[in-house]
Amino acid sequence: MNTTTVASYLITRLKQSGLEHVFTVPGDYAGPFLATLDDTPGITRIPTINELGAGYAADGYARYRGIGAACVQYGVGTFSLLNCVAGSYVERVPVAIISASPKSTDRQLERQKGVLFHHSTGNLQADEQVFRPVTVASEIITDAIEAPAQIDRAISAMLTHRRPIYLEGINDVWTKSCVCPVGRLQALDTSSNQDVLSLLLDAVWGRMLAAKLPVFWLGIEVQRFGLQDTMQHLVEASGLFFTTTSLGKTVLDENQPQFIGTYAGPASPALTRAVMKHCDCPIALGTIITDDYLDIINASFDSLIEVTDEKAHIGYQSYPQVTLRDFLEGLLDRFLSHADFPRQYALPVVPPDAQEKLVPHDGLSYTVFFDEIQKYIADQALTNEISLILGESTSLYVFGNLPGMPRNSFVAQAAWGSLGHETGCALGVALGSGKRPFVVAGDGGFMMICQELSSLARQQCNAVVFVMSNQSYTIEQAFVDSSAFKPGGEFAPFDLLPAWDYRSLATAFGVKGYRVETVSQLEEVLDDIAGLTDTPALVEVVIPQKDYPPQLARLAALPPTKPGPHTGRHQW
Numbered sequence: 001m002n003t004t005t006v007a008s009y010l011i012t013r014l015k016q017s018g019l020e021h022v023f024t025v026p027g028d029y030a031g032p033f034l035a036t037l038d039d040t041p042g043i044t045r046i047p048t049i050n051e052l053g054a055g056y057a058a059d060g061y062a063r064y065r066g067i068g069a070a071c072v073q074y075g076v077g078t079f080s081l082l083n084c085v086a087g088s089y090v091e092r093v094p095v096a097i098i099s100a101s102p103k104s105t106d107r108q109l110e111r112q113k114g115v116l117f118h119h120s121t122g123n124l125q126a127d128e129q130v131f132r133p134v135t136v137a138s139e140i141i142t143d144a145i146e147a148p149a150q151i152d153r154a155i156s157a158m159l160t161h162r163r164p165i166y167l168e169g170i171n172d173v174w175t176k177s178c179v180c181p182v183g184r185l186q187a188l189d190t191s192s193n194q195d196v197l198s199l200l201l202d203a204v205w206g207r208m209l210a211a212k213l214p215v216f217w218l219g220i221e222v223q224r225f226g227l228q229d230t231m232q233h234l235v236e237a238s239g240l241f242f243t244t245t246s247l248g249k250t251v252l253d254e255n256q257p258q259f260i261g262t263y264a265g266p267a268s269p270a271l272t273r274a275v276m277k278h279c280d281c282p283i284a285l286g287t288i289i290t291d292d293y294l295d296i297i298n299a300s301f302d303s304l305i306e307v308t309d310e311k312a313h314i315g316y317q318s319y320p321q322v323t324l325r326d327f328l329e330g331l332l333d334r335f336l337s338h339a340d341f342p343r344q345y346a347l348p349v350v351p352p353d354a355q356e357k358l359v360p361h362d363g364l365s366y367t368v369f370f371d372e373i374q375k376y377i378a379d380q381a382l383t384n385e386i387s388l389i390l391g392e393s394t395s396l397y398v399f400g401n402l403p404g405m406p407r408n409s410f411v412a413q414a415a416w417g418s419l420g421h422e423t424g425c426a427l428g429v430a431l432g433s434g435k436r437p438f439v440v441a442g443d444g445g446f447m448m449i450c451q452e453l454s455s456l457a458r459q460q461c462n463a464v465v466f467v468m469s470n471q472s473y474t475i476e477q478a479f480v481d482s483s484a485f486k487p488g489g490e491f492a493p494f495d496l497l498p499a500w501d502y503r504s505l506a507t508a509f510g511v512k513g514y515r516v517e518t519v520s521q522l523e524e525v526l527d528d529i530a531g532l533t534d535t536p537a538l539v540e541v542v543i544p545q546k547d548y549p550p551q552l553a554r555l556a557a558l559p560p561t562k563p564g565p566h567t568g569r570h571q572w
Contacts, residue, residue, distance in 0.1 A: 006147045007036035007174040009181060010167065011043060013155050014096060016184050017067045021046050021431050022098075023054040027073025027119075029100035032174035034071065046431070046459065051077045053452040055084025056424025058095045060389075062088070063411055063425075064432035067158070071098040074168070075119030078127045082134070084424075085164050087416035089134040091247060091288065092162040092224045092309075096155070099127060101140070103171035131166035141169040144176035152185060159187040161309075162224045193321035200312055200319040201330045204283070204305055207314070211281035213345055216242035217263060219287030221309050221324060223251045227286070228407065230328045237335035239342030243272055245287050246400050247414040253407045260347070265292045266554035267397035274350040281305070286324055288415045292555075353550060362519055366398045366468065366549040369541055372519060373440075373466075374402055376526050383409065387435040389426055392417035393442030394474045397551040409435070420449035426463045427455050437463035444473045444497055450505065453536060457510035460534035467538065470545045471497045478548070478556040485548040502540035511536040 004012070010033075014022075022037060023046045037045050048054040054070040062068030072081050078099050088095045102110065102117045107124055109115040116122055123129075125140065132138045137154035141147045147169075154165040208214045216238075222231050228251060235242055235258055243263040244251055252259070261272035268276070276282070276296060284306040289297065297304070302315040312322040335341045362368060377383060383406055390396045390412040400412065411429055413421040423446055426437040446467045456463050477484050477495040484491045506513025512535055516522045522541070529537045 002180045003177045004180045005036065005175050006141065006144050006169060006178050007033045008040070009148055009178055010098070010151050010169075011037060011040050012181050013151055013185060014067070014069055015040075015043050016181070017155060017159065018065050019043065019067050019069055020065075021061060021428075022069045022071055023048050023057040023061070023428065024071045025049075025051050025054050025073060025077055027077055027100065029074050029102065029119075029171045030071055030098070031100075032171065033098065033100055033169065036174065037071075046427070046455075048427070048455045049451040051080035052084060052420065052449060053424050053427075053455055055081045055088075055095075055097075056421050056449070056452075057426075057428035057455070059084060059088045059093050059413075059421070060411060060425025060428030061432035062093045062095050062428075064408065064429065067094050067096070068428060068432070069096040069098060073119060074099050074101040074127060075121065077119075078166075078168075079130065082130060083418055085131065085166070086134045087413055087418050087421065088164045090416045091413060092221060093164070094158045094162045095164040096158060097131065097135075097164060097166045099166070099168045100174065101127065101168055101170050104142070107170065128166060128168055134164065135166045136161045136163045138166040139168065141167065141173055144173055144178045147173065147178050148181070155185050156188060159185065160190070162221075190323055192323050192326040196319050197322050197326055197330060200307075200314075200322055200327065201334065203314055203317075204331065205334055207281050207303075207305065208283070213275070213279050214240055214281035214283060215260070215275060215279045216240050217276075217282050217284040217287060218242055218244045218251050219248040219285065219308070220245070220251065221286030221288075222248065223408065225286070225309060225324060227325060227328055228252060230325075230332060231285070234328060234332050234335065237332060237342055239344060240283075241275060241345060241347070243276065245289070245414070246292065246396060246412060247288055248286070249400060249412070250405050250407055250410040251286075254403060254405045261403065262400050263293075264397055264400055264551075265295050266557070267292075267400070267551035269401050269403075270350050270353045271347070274348045278348050284308075285328065290415050292414075363517060364519065364522065364541055364543050365547045366394060366543060368519060369466075369468070369522070369543070370398050370402070372522055372526075373399070377402075377438075378404075380530065385436055386438045387411060387429050387433050389422045389429060389437050389439045391422035391439075391441040391445040392419055393445055393468070394478075394549060394552050395440040395442055395468055397475075397555060398549050399440050401551065408433070419445035421445075423465055424449045424452050426465070427452065427459060427461055430456075430461045430463060431459075437461075439463060439465040441465060441467050442474065443467050443469045443471065443500075447497065447500070451509070453506070453509040453511050453538060456536040461536055462532045462534060464529055464532075464537045464539065467502060467540050468543055469502070469540045470543050470547065471499055472545050473497065474545075474547075475552060478552050482548075482553070482556040485546045489546075491545070502538060506538040509538075511538050513538050513540075515540045515542065517542045
């Protein structure tokens with residue numbers, strides 16, 4: 001029988017699933033795996049500065065490739081990575097976390113004589129146990145004979161559910177012999193209960209026919225489960241307008257008349273807010289509905305149709321055992337078989353949101369910078385060349401309004417919302433998509449992961465990181481006490497940040513550094529970074545600390561909500 005090693009088996013399975021890069025921080029326990037990885041053609045080890053960088057990069061990579069992987073040291077590395085994995089779990093990102101732990105003889109010494117090996121808590125199963133709640137498979141590989149089955153089960157679960165897995169091999173198992181992989185792994189085929197599916201389709205169809213303004217509200221699962229073409233056909237066949245969640249922005253091309261803007265609750269553009277307010281039949285497909293959407297949940301839950309990979313319901317009526325794929329295909333068949341579709345629906349007439357008047361050499365603000373970046377991307381025809389990456393900060397709610405973006409051109413950790421994800425994932429996005437990352441980060445988030453600029457420079461990635469520099473956690477202050485933005489108001493001390501010399505920081509990390517305070521300076525810098533091909537750029541965008549963009553003001557103005565059957569929690 002042909003044999004291979006456990007390390008080679010795992011690497012082969014990952015390659016077969018589309019993986020070409022593994023993001024790593026080295027550790028002695030993982031040495032045998034990393035040595036095998038470096039000796040395997042067709043897959044490349046990408047070093048990062050710390051475990052957060054590896055995890056965020058793997059997450060960004062998987063958002064484009066459908067699979068990502070990070071390998072880190074046991075204990076000190078894996079526990080650092082836990083936050084990244086939780087985000088991937090919540091947002092349906094298939095990432096394989098690979099770790100290695102003390103070898104067989106060391107484990108025996110730890111059990112029998114109480115020797116505490118480095119990076120161990122004393123519980124040899126602690127790492128695997130910690131990762132169980134945020135993975136769809138969490139395994140410790142101790143036996144080469146059992147290894148192939150463990151690996152295959154885990155990767156199949158990752159591909160099926162589009163969620164992370166944790167695979168920990170003990171140090172000496174990686175080089176032991178096992179059988180060679182047979183065939184290829186695929187997502188498990190899940191099918192709907194046809195009777196329940198038919199009942200749901202009938203109910204949805206009846207509600208849509210009776211509605212004056214039904215609207216498709218699309219989420220990230222449409223992309224994660226490969227349903228974008230089906231969804232595009234649904235939009236065309238129905239004539240319905242569509243919006244997306246912030247997380248699901250660009251699951252479909254936004255350059256089509258039926259797109260009404262990205263829906264981010266009160267932070268949405270005026271037209272989007274008006275349409276969702278007038279919508280009498282919201283149809284949420286593949287969505288992850290967060291507390292950004294309490295307005296529609298509280299106002300329209302009874303009429304909300306929601307179908308995801310895990311649930312289907314109309315208001316409080318649930319329809320179990322219905323898959324998102326089967327529902328979309330069934331709904332498309334109904335539209336195609338009715339000659340009176342596609343239909344024309346009327347949009348409410350609303351005045352646009354007030355915009356700041358731009359004057360050359362004006363100081364920068366969120367709104368001015370948004371307008372300049374929007375104009376620059378359009379003038380340079382960059383929409384198909386870049387991936388816009390936004391941080392979980394004020395930037396998400398301002399720059400998430402950017403219109404006209406093509407399919408799969410946007411990344412934000414809009415559900416889990418870990419500060420620093422935007423800069424940390426940029427390298428993975430670049431390698432996974434082949435596009436140039438345009439990152440807009442808050443200064444608080446950037447400070448948490450700034451060292452990953454060095455990883456970008458090491459890989460000669462020409463990402464651009466714009467840091468909105470106002471020395472504060474602006475969004476946090478807005479929700480704590482928005483009166484701080486008024487004349488005479490003061491920010492809470494815990495929401496203030498130190499002043500950094502960003503250009504010196506850029507020099508230290510080997511990237512091009514810039515500081516802009518006016519529109520004219522920004523225009524000069526944008527012209528300069530256009531010529532960068534193998535060097536990252538860090539641009540400090542200086543804005544007033546009390547700049548209070550209207551999107552954030554509308555969000556902060558929401559009254560606290562009482563827990564009820566729809567929300568189950570407070571928004572403070």
